[in-house]
Amino acid sequence: MDIPRNWRLRDQRYRLQGTRCASCGAHHFPPRPVCPRCRGRHVEPYRFTGRGRVYSYTVVYQAPEGFEQYVPYVVALVDLEEGVRVTAQLTDVDPEEVAIGMPVEMVLRKLGEEGERGLILYGYKFRPRIGDPKGEAESD
Amino acid sequence: MRDVAIVGIGQTPVREHWDRGLRDLAVEAVLAAMDDAHVRRADALYVGNMLSGTLSFQEHVGALIAEYAGLEGIEAVKVEAACGSAAAALRQAVLAVQSGQVEVAIAVGVEKLTELASKCTTNALAMAADADYEAVMGLSFVAINALLMRRYMYEYGVSKEDFAAFTVNAHANARHNPFAMFHTPVTREQYAAAKMIADPINLLDSSPVSDGAAAVVIVPAERAREFSDKPVRVAACEVGTDTVALDNRANPLWLKGVERSARRAYRRAGVEPQDIGVFEVHDAFSIMAALSLEASGLAEPGTAVRLANEGAITPTGQFPIATMGGLKGRGHPVGATGLYQVVECVLHLRDEVPDAVRVEGVQYAMAQNIGGSGATVITTLLERLIT
CATH class of the missing domain: 3.40.47.10 (Thiolase/Chalcone synthase)
Structure with missing residues (x-):
């Protein structure tokens, strides 16, 4: 990946920033110019809370190039509390402990590096929610 | 719009074809389909392919395959829709003949996945x-x-x-x-x-990761029997x-x-x-x-x-x-x-x-x-x- 591209994506990667439709209130991640729900074009930036639950997950044993050193690692679909689903790695967790429905929260971590002299990429991952591991304080 | 039919088919075995490149595979399938339909010329060629640029460092495969299949000069373009590329190319061939703009169209799908190390292929497929x-x-x-x-x-x-x-x-x-x-x-x-x-x-x-090519010849259904005893309607x-x-x-x-x-x-x-x-x-x-x-x-x-x-x-x-x-x-x-x-x-x-x-x-x-x-x-x- 090239430098301009990763720079462009900084608000998404570091802040989990998407959009919210000013017309119908739907949230989107990634940010979108057109709301998929109402087709409205009046969208504004929205920063997600980063709290959610695991919708599905996989433990990767055969990794794409650049991720070999991390195997086995967990990639999940996370349902954010705003009603949006994102794809991200889970971190600070044993693959055997991961379960569908597990409460998780966003953290900023290293995503990978482009070779020894290349760019180091940072971005969002999710870890089991601290202080409220079962998510019991929530009403969802 | 007029009805269309498939009057010729061709395919190469699906293998790890270390000895053959993208154009060889595509040409073999195109020629087999043309022979099956008993045609020597076509008006248009639609090439379905996902990764020619990434894995074979070759784009512009529409004209290239037409040229090597002895069809130099005809309309020829590549159609890309990831793993759906071949049928997306077929769709273009069907529309072209249905519309009356094209009389004989060929759709070929080709992929050469074993050209580079398997890591490269894994990454390319993730695109x-x-x-x-x-x-x-x-x-x-x-x-x-x-x-x-x-x-x-x-x-x-x-x-x-x-x-x-x-x-x-x-x-x-x-x-x-x-x-x-x-x-x-x-x-x-x-x-x-x-x-x-x-x-x-x-x-x-x-x-499995593999190489191969498959092709069909499309003509107006009303003319199908000029080409084949067993035409199949699309x-x-x-x-x-x-x-x-x-x-x-x-x-x-x-x-x-x-x-x-x-x-x-x-x-x-x-x-x-x-x-x-x-x-x-x-x-x-x-x-x-x-x-x-x-x-x-x-x-x-x-x-x-x-x-x-x-x-x-x-x-x-x-x-x-x-x-x-x-x-x-x-x-x-x-x-x-x-x-x-x-x-x-x-x-x-x-x-x-x-x-x-x-x-x-x-x-x-x-x-x-x-x-x-x-x-x-x-x-x-x-x-x-x-x-």
Whole structure:
């Protein structure tokens, strides 16, 4: 990946920033110019809370190039509390402990590096929610 | 618009063709299809291909393949829709002849996946997904399908072992197809012991990385008998799309792209799902076979795996799939696959398949080619022409 591209994506990667439709209130991640729900074009930036639950997950044993050193690692679909689903790695967790429905929260971590002299990429991952591991304080 | 028919088919064996490049494979399939249709010229060539630029460092393959197939000068372009590229090219050929602008069109799908180290191929295939939000997370294409399979098991109470039925059927059928990559059966025990790639998907859930090309010749149906004794009518070839990233779908277990494409095809052809005698399904992974059967209206949501285990998908079952091996057994040269499926459907309707995989009384055969995790879907319905 090239430098301009990763720079462009900084608000998404570091802040989990998407959009919210000013017309119908739907949230989107990634940010979108057109709301998929109402087709409205009046969208504004929205920063997600980063709290959610695991919708599905996989433990990767055969990794794409650049991720070999991390195997086995967990990639999940996370349902954010705003009603949006994102794809991200889970971190600070044993693959055997991961379960569908597990409460998780966003953290900023290293995503990978482009070779020894290349760019180091940072971005969002999710870890089991601290202080409220079962998510019991929530009403969802 | 006028009716169109397939009057010629050609395919190369699906293999790791170390000794052959992209253009050689494509040209072999094109020439075989032209010979089958007894034509020496065509008016247009549509090339389905996903990764010529990334893996063979060659773009501009429309003109290149036309030139080497002895068709220099004709209209020729490449069509790309990830693993759905071949049927997307077929769609262009069908539209061109239907419109009356083109009299004889050729659609060829070609893919050369074994040119570079397998890591490069894995990365290249991941380009079917969203580069900024999926691939960057270390998500391979296998892993995307694993996310679907895990959720399917959770929602419907299906066990990993139950998915073996798809692999066992695909390999049993591939044995009879000389063009298939694999000619060895797979048992449920072998499936259970296979190496894990992205849990819960193991090696025997996954179609193999392979090379190949397949082609068809399309002409107006009213002229079909000038070219072939056994023309096959294209009753429908319809495209549907969905979000590229899996996470942007409200219910990832319902492939809306499949539903849209299949419904459009049924409506165009005036058929119901139960009229389909053979279904060449896009079983890149066993979970995709299950989800495609459900979204195409052949099985209720959550029932496809159970029905597969009851024998519904075998050549003598209620809805035979992967009759010539499917993507799992025949192989999956991604940008060629959609036309392998169509060629196999044509063989059924011409009564030219081996006895072991023959399906009785097929009037309609359906091929469904999927790009990505369901973002582009092309459903083709082929009909037997009564002589």
